[in-house]
Amino acid sequence: MKHRLALTLAACALSVGVHAQTAHATKSAQIQATVLDTCRFDQPGTGITLSLGALDPAAGTAATLSQAVKFACTNGYVVSIGLAGEPTQTDYLRTLTHSADRSQTVPYTLSLDASGGITGKGFGPGNELSLNLVARVAQGDYANARGGAYQDTVVVELRP
Numbered sequence: 001m002k003h004r005l006a007l008t009l010a011a012c013a014l015s016v017g018v019h020a021q022t023a024h025a026t027k028s029a030q031i032q033a034t035v036l037d038t039c040r041f042d043q044p045g046t047g048i049t050l051s052l053g054a055l056d057p058a059a060g061t062a063a064t065l066s067q068a069v070k071f072a073c074t075n076g077y078v079v080s081i082g083l084a085g086e087p088t089q090t091d092y093l094r095t096l097t098h099s100a101d102r103s104q105t106v107p108y109t110l111s112l113d114a115s116g117g118i119t120g121k122g123f124g125p126g127n128e129l130s131l132n133l134v135a136r137v138a139q140g141d142y143a144n145a146r147g148g149a150y151q152d153t154v155v156v157e158l159r160p
Contacts, residue, residue, distance in 0.1 A: 037077040039120065039158040042070035042128065048156075050135050055106075055142050063137045070128045071158060073120025081112050081131055084155035096137075096150035104146045108137045110154065131156075 052063045073079055082088040091111045098104035111134040121127035133156070 035074060037074045037160065039071055039073040039077070039079055040123075041156075041158075042072075048133065050133060052108075052135060052137060055137060055145075057139075057143045057145065060139050062139050063142075064134065066132050066134045068130050068132055069156065070130050072123045072128045073118070073158065075120055075122035075127075077120040077160075078117045079120070079158045079160055080117055082157055082159055083110070083112075084157050088159065092154075094152050094154065096152050098146060099149040099151060101146060101148070104148075104150075106137060106142045106145050106150050108135055108141070108152075110135050112156070 048067060048069060050065050050067050052065050055063050080088045083092055086092060090113075091109050094108055094110050096106040096108055111132075113132040113134065118129060118131075121129065
């Protein structure tokens with residue numbers, strides 16, 4: 001009986017020892033993500049209106065208007081700013097067209113004060129960037145223009 005009890009105890013001790021020495025299977029896992037290089041205009045989906053107001057041909061003065069446009073880009077992402085379908089440059093010669101008589105036009109210059117390489121600072125608070133759209137109409141360009149409303153539409157792009 002003592003012999004049997006000793007064998008049983010030995011078997012239990014061996015069993016406990018085997019469990020204590022069992023190795024656990026492990027595998028490493030890599031977690032990955034990609035932060036996109038991107039830009040967004042402030043209030044996406046809404047347009048910008050630059051109104052030069054009433055141009056008085058008798059006044060003999062040019063008309064100029066500046067409008068700030070806010071945007072943000074991924075930290076370190078470098079972009080240039082331009083008009084869709086046009087090369088990147090600072091000044092664009094454009095044409096305002098009469099709303100009723102499309103043969104009547106008034107030339108103007110649209111300037112982008114931030115056309116060169118701009119580096120994003122991220123989307124956190126205080127990191128927004130700004131560009132100024134400046135529209136200029138020389139007095140001589142509207143001195144003989146037909147009265148009425150004129151307009152032009154442009155698309156401003158942030159380009160990689």
